[in-house]
Every structure is written in structure tokens, then in C-alpha cells.
Amino acid sequence: MSSREGPGVCGAGRRATAPAEGGFAMLPPTDPTVEPAAGARDLSDFTEAAMRCVEPCCGAATTVTDGSAERRAAATHPDLTTLISVELDAGEGPTSIALDTGEPVAAIDLLDEERWPEYRAAALESGIRSSVTMPFRRSEVEVTLSLYSFHPGAFAHLAHHPVVVLGEQFAQGLVRDHFYRAALAQVNQLETALDSRAVIDQASGILMHALGCDPAAAFDVMRRFSQQTNRKLSAVAEEIVRSRGRSLRAQQHPR
Template identity: 55%
Template sequence: MPDTARPGSWATESAESALPGRRLSELVEQAARCTADCCGASGMVNEGAGEPPAAVTHPDLAALVAVQLRSGDGPIPASLDRGKTVDCADLLREERWPEYRALALDSGVRSSVTIPFRRSGLTVALSLYSFRPGALSDAPHGPARALGDLAATCLVRDRSYRAALTELDQLGTALRSRPVVDQACGIVMHVLGCDADTAFGVLRRISQGANRKLADVASAVVERRGRGLEKELASLLN
């Protein structure tokens, strides 16, 4: 695993590390390594909308996650619904979730445990798997819990970080377009003989009516230098 998989590196910000898939990959790799008798792990993030990001330590586990999400039946949906740990001590004797049970046994998995971590409308579901029955009874109280708590906290922070970057990008776009909008307002003021507030309102109404960005409308006005706009603009004030 690359250095970014170490828990200490989760404090480092980058566009790549802030992706949910990257966080989940780090979580499942570390949780599987730190849990005795664990043959693999899976993790997913549920924010209540859209397809949840997921990560697994082994390709066979992807099918176990997929069958649960498709059917809405299994330890992961049950854990997300209840907000509690769901322990399957021995799948050979398990009577719940027949489709998940059959696929797990076919993959050699005899036991699993799913631990949910909830933060600010976001839930991380960490599932651990073992080839031995009853091998994961202590997992919810071991290192995996600390790793899951950290991952959930980081994912919430990452979400805020991405939202801040989006806001900054939008602000930068607005600042870059401001000179053009100011020029367009000046032209509209000259053509219509109106004040600045009225001119800006006219541009905004054109933008909304044509379903175009305000900056694009302003650029078109500047390029035309107001030529032929008298009737078009005046009609908006009637």
C-alpha cells in the first residue's frame, strides 16, 4: 500500500485524498490488517442520496456488497437501518438473508460483522469477514472501531472541504465576470437612460428568460456595444 494508507497521513489534504473512495480504501485495508482472523473488509458511505461509494479489499467481497445493496437485505442494510452493529457469527447456521448467506459461503466466508459510524447525516458501514465462525466477536471493540470513527470524521471534513472549494471556485468565477457585467450595465444605462440597479435588473431578467449565465448575457451586450438593443431592452421594462 502507498504511504497515504497510513492513518497518520489522513490529516494531509489533497484533491485525491479528499475523495470518498480513497478514504474508504484506506479504511478497509487498515481494518483488515488490524483485526485478528479477518480475511477481508468492505466499506461504504451512505449519505441518503445517489449511489453510495464503496471499497473492498478483495474482488469477491464486491459481490457480497452488491447483492445486499441490490436486494436491500443483508447485514449492511440492517446495520444502516438500525444504526447498530450486526454480527453474523456463523453463516452456516444463519437463517437471515439467504441470498447474502449463500454467496458468502460460496466465497468461503463463515462469519462477518458490520459496524456503522454516523456523523452529520453521513453513515460509514465497515464490514469485516472471516473464514472462521465466531472469529470476529471482539472486532467491534478493537482497532477497527477507532479506524471507522476516524474515517467517518475525515469524510465529513472532506465533504466540507469540497463544498468550500466549490464555493471558492464560484466566487472566483463571479469576480472574473464582474468587470464585464459592470460594462454591460453601463451600456444598458446609456441605452435606456436608467440607473445602475435597473440596468442590472434588466440583465438578470434577460439571463433568466434565456436560461443563460449572467456573465454570458453581459458579454453579448458588451460585444454589441448596445447596437440594436433599444427595443429589446425597453420591452423588458414595460
């Protein structure tokens, strides 16, 4: 049996996919034939790549928060999903401390660990003897990477390990995605506003012709009708354009 295999945690290529407790969503599995580097921005691929990057590691788990209400997480084995849930439910453990301090948190030998009783019990039940949790904070994005081993003292020399660079690059990639999505949402809002403005202007022209009024009066007519019918101004304008103003006149002057 290799150091990556053993009771409970380390089936090769296995990833946690079921929903877990503790207020976060476990991501679905990715194609195991995809190279980790090719999907480095995917949370599951990153977690798998990190586990493979460190020789004593038998499993890994990652959590991500980006300002939204939901915390995302991925793990290489269902037992590690449970372990993260234990941490979050208990409100104690290396993940919360790493996020609070911004520093790596190591459990050198969980047989001797006294800081987190519930985490310790759950980890030992899965055969884990040591762990390290590393935080990566970039702008609004917070990432934690936890590595686990069946052996005590397995992660004593990770300060300059390539897995640290991998974590930093992953966090930076999430920041780029975060700002890209925010910019895209803003562009969509602007496009919607421009489209609405065009329809409103067209509807104003129809009302000006039908009612013999100026632009301000036409807009005021639409605004009042929007309030009376509890509909968006753009929806009222679209109806006026479709009916060439007849629908509004019918509402104002019913037979």
C-alpha cells in the same frame, strides 16, 4: 496456508476494482506501496488497513453514503464485491441492518445463520464462515465496515478493538471532506456571482451612455433582452461589454 488466505476471498493485497451491481460504484485501486495510515481517508486504503488490523480477518468491505445519489464501496477481493451486491439486490443482510439500527451486526457462524438466506449462500460459497458489520454515522455521512473470516466466531471481542477507532476516525475525516467541499462550492458560487455582478455593472454603464438612460432602465433593457434570447443575464452583459453595446443595438434595430 495462513488464516488470511484460502479459496475465494483473500489474495494478499488484491482489491476489487470492477463496477459492481447494486447501485454503488467500486473505487479504483490505490498504490499498494502506500502505507494505510498515509491514505486513511481513501476508501480503498481504509478497507485494506481494517483487514490488516484484525488478525482473524481474511477480507473487508466498506460502503459510504454522504447524501449523494451514489453509494461508494470498496472491497479487498472481487468476491466481497459480489457479496455486497447480493445484500443490496436482496434488500437484506448485515449492512442494511447495521445502517438501520446503528449497531454492529454479527454472523457468528454462517452455517447456522437463518436471517439472510441469499447473503448466507453467497458468503458460504466464498468460504466465509463468520462476519461482522460495523456502522459509523457522522452528520450526513454513513460508513459501514464489514470484516470476514474463514472461521466461525472470529469477531467476538471487537468492542474495544483499534479497528473501531480506525472506523470512527475515517468517518470523521469524510465529514470534514464533505463540509470542505460544500464550503468550497459556496465560495465558488459567490466568486461567480461577484464576477457576474461586475460585468453587469460595466454593461449597465455602457448602456446608460449609449441610450442616455438611468441604471434601472439600463438593467431593464438587459433583462428583457435576456428573456427574449433565452440567455443568462451575465452572458448578455458580457456580449455588451465586448461589443461596447453595438450588438444590442443591432438586435433592437436590424437593417
